[in-house]
Amino acid sequence: MRLYHGSDKMVETPSYGVGNPHNDYGLGFYCTQQKDLAGEWACSESTDGFVNEYELDLEDLTVLYLNDGRHSILNWLSILLENRRFDLSTPVAVQARDYILGNYLPQYKDFDVIIGYRADDSYFSFARAFLANGITLEQLGRAMKLGKLGEQVVVMSEKAFSSLHFVAATPVESRIFYPRRVVRDRNARNDYLSILSEPLPATAVYVSDLINGKSLR
Numbered sequence: 001m002r003l004y005h006g007s008d009k010m011v012e013t014p015s016y017g018v019g020n021p022h023n024d025y026g027l028g029f030y031c032t033q034q035k036d037l038a039g040e041w042a043c044s045e046s047t048d049g050f051v052n053e054y055e056l057d058l059e060d061l062t063v064l065y066l067n068d069g070r071h072s073i074l075n076w077l078s079i080l081l082e083n084r085r086f087d088l089s090t091p092v093a094v095q096a097r098d099y100i101l102g103n104y105l106p107q108y109k110d111f112d113v114i115i116g117y118r119a120d121d122s123y124f125s126f127a128r129a130f131l132a133n134g135i136t137l138e139q140l141g142r143a144m145k146l147g148k149l150g151e152q153v154v155v156m157s158e159k160a161f162s163s164l165h166f167v168a169a170t171p172v173e174s175r176i177f178y179p180r181r182v183v184r185d186r187n188a189r190n191d192y193l194s195i196l197s198e199p200l201p202a203t204a205v206y207v208s209d210l211i212n213g214k215s216l217r
Helices: 035-042 073-083 091-104 121-131 137-143 158-162 174-196 207-211
Strands: 002-007 029-031 049-056 063-065 113-117 151-155 164-172
Touching (some): 002 029, 002 164, 035 174, 073 091, 073 121, 091 121, 137 174, 158 164
Parallel strands (some): 063 113
16 A cells, blocks of 8 residues: 655654554554645645655555445544544533443554544534534534545554555645645535535434434434
């Protein structure tokens, strides 16, 4: 698998066990299979960056595909809830966290590699809205596909790190890639507002419905 990691520096040898434990899926090395997307992740508004390129040998590695149809958006959200820091300012949000963690958290730490959505600013705000009972489960699922914000591939285990091989590092300019990032995020937010303006079906399920035992179909 060809992977790209956007950073403000060259990363020839990613280090196992180093980084932010409060990223989406916990401590790991976060990459994408899209080179241009890595360029957007690499640049801030005023700082250029690098797209670091790798080959990952998947032989003998276990991979958790969160978007493969065998897992629901609630499985993804439960992992996010266990790792990211959420502002749970309402009682329903606290109940929602406890319910989702108690019922939908997969054994994701047993895998060498995880592939799933990346909770950038837009995705994170969509997840918060669902926890606050502001959008339905169906709206959340649709929102995660907006703006082509991208999937991430996360190298998790020491075994997976040893199967990751550096290829090259390409400089990328903020003046080119940061505006693309802004446009991608804006498009996702605009499409999200369009979803909110649509009439809800009678079968709409909010997180409070799940807590109260409403079944999913």
